[in-house]
Amino acid sequence: MDKSYEQEYFKLEKEYWWFKARRHLIKKIKIKPNQKILEVGCGTGLNLNLFPKNQRHGIDISKEAIKQIKDFPAEVADIQKVKLKKYDIILALDLIEHLDKDKQTLQKLTNALNPKGKLIITVPAFKCLWSKHDEVNHHKRRYNRKQFKTILPKQLKTNILTYWNFSLFPIVFILNKLNKKKSNLKPINPVLNFIFYNKLKLENWLITQGINFPFGTSIFYIGEKTDK
Secondary structure, eight states: OOHHHHHHHHHHTTTOHHHHHHHHHHTTSOOOTTOOEEEETOTTSTTGGGSOGGGEEEEESOHHHHHTOOSSOEEEOOTTTSOOOOEEEEEEETOGGGOSOHHHHHHHHHHTEEEEEEEEEEEEBOGGGOOHHHHHTTOOOOBOHHHHHHTSOTTEEEEEEEEEOOTTHHHHHHHHHHOOSSOSOSOOOHHHHHHHHHHHHHHHHHHHTTOOBSOOSEEEEEEEEOOO
């Protein structure tokens, strides 16, 4: 992302509705004792803070983000170059849209999973939502479900594949069309923040009940590594 935007991003991610709702969804993933967890593109570590302390490891390309992590091991590294150990769970949350080699990176992450390990991914959805926000964040693409499925390694069995942020899609679409000069990520009225967050909490619960949404601003995926 643009360096001038990075600090604003770090300030907002703790309480902003979108980040909070994504963490709420990730927190629903069941973790067994002693499972090893890696997050690629871990940022300041808020996602990994949801999991047991002694099993976490983070990688991010941002030195400024890694400096803020105190509770678990984290390193500055490029996922396309670094050598990975073996893990039971790997998080790649809004990561692969930044990379030239998205398919190859997902294969690399899958190879780093132990048998029956899980790969959890989120990516931005639909080219029609492309905006200044994508440019500021150095996104290379947005995905629809069909495109996303083509880059998934064959060793992954899909547990969940759904669009996410279904209920607020119309609002995001309109804001993106109106706001052509800067990112939509900025401080928001606390009442709206509360409403948006709770809308997505309901979506999160529905996803855990097996509901797949027909569209949304993101894709949410959980895949399990098979023996094949």
